[in-house]
Amino acid sequence: MLKDALVEAEILVEEGRISRIGKSIESGYHRTVDLRGKLVLPGAVDPHVHGREPGLEYKDDFLHTTKAAALGGVTTVLEMPNTIPPVDSPSGLLEKKSLLSGRSYVDFGLYAVLYDYGNDLDSRIAELVRSGAVGFKAFMAQTTGNLPPPSFGTVYRALELSRELGFTVVFHAEDRECVEFFTSRVVGEGREGLRAYSDARPPLCEELSVERVSSAARATGGRAYVAHLSSASALRLIREGGGFPANVYVETTPTYLFFDYESHEGLGTLIKVNPPIRDSKNRARLWRALSRGLIDVVATDHAPHAIHEKNTEFWKAAAGLPSLQQLLPLMLTSALEGRIPLGKVVELCSENPAKIFGLYPAKGSLLPGADADIVVVDPRAEYVVTEESLVYKHRLSPYVGWRLKGRVDKVFLRGEIIVEEGGLVAEKPTGRPVR
Numbered sequence: 001m002l003k004d005a006l007v008e009a010e011i012l013v014e015e016g017r018i019s020r021i022g023k024s025i026e027s028g029y030h031r032t033v034d035l036r037g038k039l040v041l042p043g044a045v046d047p048h049v050h051g052r053e054p055g056l057e058y059k060d061d062f063l064h065t066t067k068a069a070a071l072g073g074v075t076t077v078l079e080m081p082n083t084i085p086p087v088d089s090p091s092g093l094l095e096k097k098s099l100l101s102g103r104s105y106v107d108f109g110l111y112a113v114l115y116d117y118g119n120d121l122d123s124r125i126a127e128l129v130r131s132g133a134v135g136f137k138a139f140m141a142q143t144t145g146n147l148p149p150p151s152f153g154t155v156y157r158a159l160e161l162s163r164e165l166g167f168t169v170v171f172h173a174e175d176r177e178c179v180e181f182f183t184s185r186v187v188g189e190g191r192e193g194l195r196a197y198s199d200a201r202p203p204l205c206e207e208l209s210v211e212r213v214s215s216a217a218r219a220t221g222g223r224a225y226v227a228h229l230s231s232a233s234a235l236r237l238i239r240e241g242g243g244f245p246a247n248v249y250v251e252t253t254p255t256y257l258f259f260d261y262e263s264h265e266g267l268g269t270l271i272k273v274n275p276p277i278r279d280s281k282n283r284a285r286l287w288r289a290l291s292r293g294l295i296d297v298v299a300t301d302h303a304p305h306a307i308h309e310k311n312t313e314f315w316k317a318a319a320g321l322p323s324l325q326q327l328l329p330l331m332l333t334s335a336l337e338g339r340i341p342l343g344k345v346v347e348l349c350s351e352n353p354a355k356i357f358g359l360y361p362a363k364g365s366l367l368p369g370a371d372a373d374i375v376v377v378d379p380r381a382e383y384v385v386t387e388e389s390l391v392y393k394h395r396l397s398p399y400v401g402w403r404l405k406g407r408v409d410k411v412f413l414r415g416e417i418i419v420e421e422g423g424l425v426a427e428k429p430t431g432r433p434v435r
C-alpha cells in the first residue's frame with residue numbers, strides 16, 4: 001500500500017530503513033522475503049494507549065501491552081501519562097522512558113499530563129517538550145487515575161504554546177459538571193446498564209467539552225486532538241459548526257464503531273467505557289463520517305483492567321477495555337468486506353496519527369527513508385478471535401468469538417522481523433522511544 005494506491009512492488013530495506021520501492025530491484029542482497037499475494041502496509045501508529053506501567057502493573061504491563069501491539073500490526077504506540085506517578089515533570093518523563101526502554105516490543109512515545117502548573121506552566125511545558133514529550137493529555141472529566149482537569153486558562157495557554165512549539169494537546173472531552181449532574185440523576189433513578197451509562201454521560205457532555213476545546217483552538221490557532229469521540233452530534237460541532245478550525249483533529253475507537261447499547265447491552269461492563277457507547281443510529285453516523293473524511297484517526301484507547309475490576313456491579317466497574325491486538329484486524333476486516341477502502345485504513349491507523357504527532361514520514365509510511373515498520377497481511381486468511389489468542393494480562397475482550405478477515409502474518413520493526421506466522425518471534429523487546 002503506497003500513498004493512496006495499491007501497487008505491486010519490491011521493497012529494499014537497508015539499516016532499518018526503506019531505501020527503495022519499485023519493480024525488479026536487483027537481487028544479491030543479504031536476505032529476501034517472498035511476500036507474493038500479501039498486502040504490505042506501513043505499521044499502525046496508535047496514539048492512544050494506556051500501558052499501565054509504572055504503578056498499575058496488576059492491570060497490565062508494558063511487555064504485555066506492546067506484545068499485543070506487535071501481534072496486531074501496531075509498530076508505534078503513544079503512551080498516556082496517567083500512570084503512577086503521573087508524568088508531569090521532565091525527570092518523571094525521563095524515568096518512565098528509561099523504565100519502558102527494554103520493556104517494549106514496538107517503538108513508543110510518551111505523553112505528559114496537562115494540569116494547572118500555575119506560574120510554572122510555560123517553563124514546565126517547554127521543558128517537557130525538550131525532554132521528548134510526544135504531546136500533552138488533558139483529562140476534562142474524571143477518569144482512571146482521577147487527575148484534576150485543567151482550568152480554562154491552562155488549556156488556552158497550552159494551546160497557544162502548542163502552536164509555537166509544534167506539539168498537540170489531546171483532550172478527553174467530556175464536561176465534568178455535566179457528567180456529575182446526569183450521573184447522579186441516572187443513579188438516583190436506580191438504573192444501570194449500557195443505555196443508562198450513556199444517559200449518565202450523554203452526548204451533551206461531550207458536545208459542551210468539544211465546543212470549549214474547539215473554540216479555544218480556533219482562538220489560539222493551537223493544535224487540539226479530541227480523543228475517543230463517541231457522539232456524531234459532537235463531531236458535527238467540530239466539523240460543521242461554522243468555521244471551526246482544521247487544526248482540531250478527531251479520533252474515534254473501534255468500541256464506538258462496532259458496538260451500540262441496543263445490540264450489545266448483554267456485554268455489560270465489558271464495554272463500559274468513557275465516554276459511553278451510544279445507540280445504533282449514532283454508530284451508523286460515525287461510519288458515514290469516517291468514509292467522508294471527517295474523522296482523522298481510529299485508535300484504541302487501549303485501557304486494560306483486572307478481571308475483578310470489570311466483573312463487578314455496573315456502577316463500580318472500571319471504565320475502559322483492551323483492544324490493541326484487534327485494532328488493525330478489525331479495520332482490515334472492514335476494508336476486506338468493502339465497508340471502507342483499504343487506503344482509508346492506512347490513512348486512519350498509520351498516516352494521520354504519524355502526521356498529527358510529528359512522526360511522519362519516518363513512521364506511518366512506506367516511503368523511501370521511512371523506518372522499515374512493515375505489516376504483512378494475508379488478505380485471504382479468516383480466523384476467529386479466541387480467548388487463548390489474547391496476550392493481555394487479563395484476557396477480557398468483547399471481540400472473542402468474532403470472525404475476522406486478513407490476518408497479520410509478519411511484522412517488521414525497523415527492518416527486524418518481530419512477528420512471523422502471527423506469532424511473536426522477537427527475541428527481546430527492542431522498541432525504542434520515538435524522536
Ligand SMILES: [Zn+2]
Nearest residue numbers: 048050080301
Ligand atoms: Zn484514554
